[in-house]
Amino acid sequence: MSIYAxxxxxxxxxxxxRLLEKIEFDESKDQLWLTGDLxxxxxxxxxxxxxxxxxxxxxxxxxxxxxxxxxxxxxxDNKIKSTDESLKPILESKDKINLIEWLRSKPLIHFxxxxxxxxxxxxxHPNWSIKESLQYSNEMSSIIKGQEGPxxxxxxxxxTPNKWINQVNRIDRSNFIINAFTRMRFMSKDIExxxxxxxxxxxxxxxxxxxxxxxNRKTIESLIVFGHWSALNYYHDQNIVCLDGGxxxxxxxxxxxIMHPEIAIKA
Ligand SMILES: [Mn+2]
Numbered sequence: 001m002s003i004y005a006x007x008x009x010x011x012x013x014x015x016x017x018r019l020l021e022k023i024e025f026d027e028s029k030d031q032l033w034l035t036g037d038l039x040x041x042x043x044x045x046x047x048x049x050x051x052x053x054x055x056x057x058x059x060x061x062x063x064x065x066x067x068x069x070x071x072x073x074x075x076x077d078n079k080i081k082s083t084d085e086s087l088k089p090i091l092e093s094k095d096k097i098n099l100i101e102w103l104r105s106k107p108l109i110h111f112x113x114x115x116x117x118x119x120x121x122x123x124x125h126p127n128w129s130i131k132e133s134l135q136y137s138n139e140m141s142s143i144i145k146g147q148e149g150p151x152x153x154x155x156x157x158x159x160t161p162n163k164w165i166n167q168v169n170r171i172d173r174s175n176f177i178i179n180a181f182t183r184m185r186f187m188s189k190d191i192e193x194x195x196x197x198x199x200x201x202x203x204x205x206x207x208x209x210x211x212x213x214x215x216n217r218k219t220i221e222s223l224i225v226f227g228h229w230s231a232l233n234y235y236h237d238q239n240i241v242c243l244d245g246g247x248x249x250x251x252x253x254x255x256x257x258i259m260h261p262e263i264a265i266k267a
Contacts, residue, residue: 122185186208187211
């Protein structure tokens with residue numbers, strides 16, 4: 001059995017199938033980890049979801065910001081905007097309820113203890129240990145899955161608070177946890193999240209640091225597999241590996257065998 005991880009698919013169904021062929025993925029014995037953002041912007045979001053749903057027993061996926069956005073749309077009566085056109089086939093599908101409930105059952109992070117490896121969409125806040133991160137992810141899953149879901153999603157779209165304080169009101173706490181796991185890229189030296197800068201840290205001239213470069217990051221001993229940052233593309237360094245090749249923007253869909261994060265496989 002092999003474990004593969006694939007970055008942000010965002011509706012790139014053809015590339016997904018091509019990449020799975022290339023790695024000779026065998027759903028009867030291999031496992032596939034996905035960094036989230038399965039849908040939106042790309043041409044075939046419904047096909048991606050239907051396919052992943054059909055091989056659910058062999059995949060582990062975490063939720064990305066676009067997946068959360070899809071759930072939010074499905075649970076509200078809001079009219080969809082032109083930027084969300086690619087989600088329409090899902091929202092109008094006869095399988096909508098099954099697909100959305102399937103997504104709602106997925107976590108924000110996955111931790112494999114034996115491999116000492118974490119799967120997450122954007123990253124792990126530098127102040128959080130694995131144990132704390134799992135606790136926050138579970139806390140949010142019960143909101144996302146539960147009766148509070150629709151109300152939570154209505155209040156989800158905010159960049160504040162941008163600093164982690166453990167004891168704040170429930171809405172601020174939820175929004176911060178979601179933003180850290182699914183939208184974080186850069187932060188200040190005081191660990192305030194910045195949502196404006198999206199470029200590559202390699203050619204950044206600002207004082208901002210990527211979340212993974214923070215000097216006292218608590219999860220430094222574990223491998224963290226993430227996506228969300230297409231400007232980083234495939235990036236492997238000091239126990240982190242980014243797999244967002246920006247497939248939806250004309251880049252690559254990227255896979256790794258989890259035992260060899262130093263080798264990127266592209267389609
Ligand atoms: Mn994302």
